[in-house]
Amino acid sequence: MLEIKDLNVHFGVIHALKGISLSVQDGEIVTLIGANGAGKTTTLRTISGLKKPTSGSILLDGKDITHTTPRDRVKMGMSQVPEGRRVFPEMTVLENLELGAYLRRDRAGIAQDLKMVYERFPRLADRKRQAAGTLSGGEQQMLAMGRALMSRPKILFLDEPSMGLAPLLVQEIFDIIKDINQGGTTILLVEQNASMALQIANRAYVMETGSIVLSGTGEELSNSDDIKKAYLGG
Amino acid sequence: MEQFLQQVVNGLSLGSIYALIALGYTMVYGIIKLINFAHCDVYMIGAYVGYACMTFLHLGFVASLCISMLVCMVLGVIIEKVAYKPLRNAARIAVLITAIGVSYLLEYGMMYFVKANVRTYPEKTGILAMTFQLGNINISMLQILIVAITVVLMIALQLIVKKTRIGKAMRATSQDQDAAELMGINVNTTISFTFALGSALAGAAGVLVGIYYNSIDPLMGFLPGLKAFVAAVFGGIGIIPGAMIGGYFIGIVETFVSGYGGSMYKDAIVFAILILVLIIKPSGLLGKSTREKV
Numbered sequence: 298m299l300e301i302k303d304l305n306v307h308f309g310v311i312h313a314l315k316g317i318s319l320s321v322q323d324g325e326i327v328t329l330i331g332a333n334g335a336g337k338t339t340t341l342r343t344i345s346g347l348k349k350p351t352s353g354s355i356l357l358d359g360k361d362i363t364h365t366t367p368r369d370r371v372k373m374g375m376s377q378v379p380e381g382r383r384v385f386p387e388m389t390v391l392e393n394l395e396l397g398a399y400l401r402r403d404r405a406g407i408a409q410d411l412k413m414v415y416e417r418f419p420r421l422a423d424r425k426r427q428a429a430g431t432l433s434g435g436e437q438q439m440l441a442m443g444r445a446l447m448s449r450p451k452i453l454f455l456d457e458p459s460m461g462l463a464p465l466l467v468q469e470i471f472d473i474i475k476d477i478n479q480g481g482t483t484i485l486l487v488e489q490n491a492s493m494a495l496q497i498a499n500r501a502y503v504m505e506t507g508s509i510v511l512s513g514t515g516e517e518l519s520n521s522d523d524i525k526k527a528y529l530g531g
Numbered sequence: 532m533e534q535f536l537q538q539v540v541n542g543l544s545l546g547s548i549y550a551l552i553a554l555g556y557t558m559v560y561g562i563i564k565l566i567n568f569a570h571c572d573v574y575m576i577g578a579y580v581g582y583a584c585m586t587f588l589h590l591g592f593v594a595s596l597c598i599s600m601l602v603c604m605v606l607g608v609i610i611e612k613v614a615y616k617p618l619r620n621a622a623r624i625a626v627l628i629t630a631i632g633v634s635y636l637l638e639y640g641m642m643y644f645v646k647a648n649v650r651t652y653p654e655k656t657g658i659l660a661m662t663f664q665l666g667n668i669n670i671s672m673l674q675i676l677i678v679a680i681t682v683v684l685m686i687a688l689q690l691i692v693k694k695t696r697i698g699k700a701m702r703a704t705s706q707d708q709d710a711a712e713l714m715g716i717n718v719n720t721t722i723s724f725t726f727a728l729g730s731a732l733a734g735a736a737g738v739l740v741g742i743y744y745n746s747i748d749p750l751m752g753f754l755p756g757l758k759a760f761v762a763a764v765f766g767g768i769g770i771i772p773g774a775m776i777g778g779y780f781i782g783i784v785e786t787f788v789s790g791y792g793g794s795m796y797k798d799a800i801v802f803a804i805l806i807l808v809l810i811i812k813p814s815g816l817l818g819k820s821t822r823e824k825v
């Protein structure tokens with residue numbers, strides 16, 4: 298479904314992504330793990346079109362989308378839950394969710410998806426009219442995920458959804474991600490919480506200072522000694 | 532008491548003008564964090580367009596008002612596209628200096644074309660010239676019109692911002708531009724639209740001032756622009772209701788100070804208020820004192 302070839306990204310003189318390549322097949326959960334500053338967020342921002350690469354290409358279903366706008370990519374079925382949630386703080390929960398469906402015109406479908414999001418995240422339904430900025434961290438994460446689902450994506454990108462959440466909530470979020478995937482949405486999950494991510498992922502890539510240094514199935518990497526040492530605490 | 536009420540009436544008319552201009556400052560600041568110094572000159576151009584419509588084309592008040600708003604709308608969008616958009620990723624100070632440059636360009640460009648002398652709007656006739664007497668308070672039809680038109684425009688603005696798709700895009704973009712892009716919002720269109728709205732309101736203010744005070748010149752935007760900016764900061768820059776409240780507050784304070792014999796000090800007092808507000812509540816009357824948790 299998604300293929301990235303030899304992607305290079307610079308911030309001025311900083312070479313943030315050094316020719317990375319990765320692919321995500323239809324229906325997979327793929328995770329991208331790595332330490333802080335490795336370039337995971339930059340990878341997702343480039344995939345969504347917020348950051349322009351210096352060279353390399355991004356293909357969606359075989360079509361080169363490297364030079365399209367973020368808007369075009371949403372239309373093509375890509376949706377992102379950005380790092381730090383980035384909900385619209387002064388808008389209500391409902392308005393945030395409606396903005397997720399900004400490019401859609403099918404009212405009936407939107408209403409249906411709204412119901413689906415509220416079923417998946419009942420706490421959002423209780424807080425429909427509340428300003429998003431007043432939600433707790435976990436609720437904001439759920440809102441950011443619900444908002445991303447409102448565009449009815451083929452492929453969903455999540456950037457550290459577990460960041461700053463209590464362990465119980467992290468488990469809940471990962472269960473939901475698995476569930477979304479079982480509903481037919483392909484997922485690329487960026488995480489620092491490697492052990493949790495590897496548990497639910499079909500395949501994984503490991504990033505270090507702008508390069509992909511390892512890849513394999515979730516199981517292979519969970520059992521790899523290097524990974525255990527570097528990311529799983531022994 | 533009558534003196535007091537008379538000042539309130541006068542203050543509401545002046546406040547309407549400040550509020551209309553302040554809205555443009557605040558909306559543009561809200562969306563691209565730029566203090567658009569050229570905004571007060573869009574207001575000046577609006578006054579000239581109204582003047583031309585009435586004097587040369589002999590159009591009525593409503594037609595002139597609409598044409599002026601339309602011309603300013605286009606002008607605002609052009610200014611953004613030509614002067615600010617290329618600097619979208621440049622340092623804040625570069626854009627600010629560009630804005631000052633655009634302001635001078637408009638002022639002295641206008642001076643070249645229409646000369647520096649003061650011009651007067653045509654004589655008011657018909658209902659525009661009517662005045663009413665309530666006890667000892669004078670209310671002119673024009674004052675009523677100014678307040679009424681301002682209120683109608685503000686309600687329209689609120690409806691656009693709160694209810695329409697593009698209004699939601701405006702609010703989303705002003706709160707988080709990257710997140711807005713991830714929703715598929717076209718940020719460039721949204722910014723253009725914001726300039727269009729703000730400039731149309733400034734155009735309306737220009738025509739209203741032209742008829743009310745009956746004298747316009749190419750540098751007429753400077754002081755009202757500055758005061759409208761004070762009004763926007765007073766209310767909390769970037770916050771639409773703040774600009775409305777700020778505009779009326781500054782307008783009323785100013786008329787009261789002049790009405791009670793302090794007209795020499797009225798500008799000084801307006802700026803003293805600004806300084807006071809900035810010391811006590813830097814984010815303005817309706818401003819949030821802290822950012823939301825991330």
Ligand SMILES: Nc1ncnc2c1ncn2[C@@H]1O[C@H](COP(=O)(O)OP(=O)(O)O)[C@@H](O)[C@H]1O
Pocket residue numbers: 308311313331332333334335336337338339340
């Ligand atoms: N806006 C930016 N300007 C300059 N450097 C940046 C910017 N964003 C990220 N970087 C740099 O790019 C590298 C990768 O960052 P990032 O993608 O955020 O890593 P991760 O998400 O893996 O923690 C880091 O060295 C970071 O300092």
Ligand SMILES: [Mg+2]
Pocket residue numbers: 334337338339380457
């Ligand atoms: Mg990151």
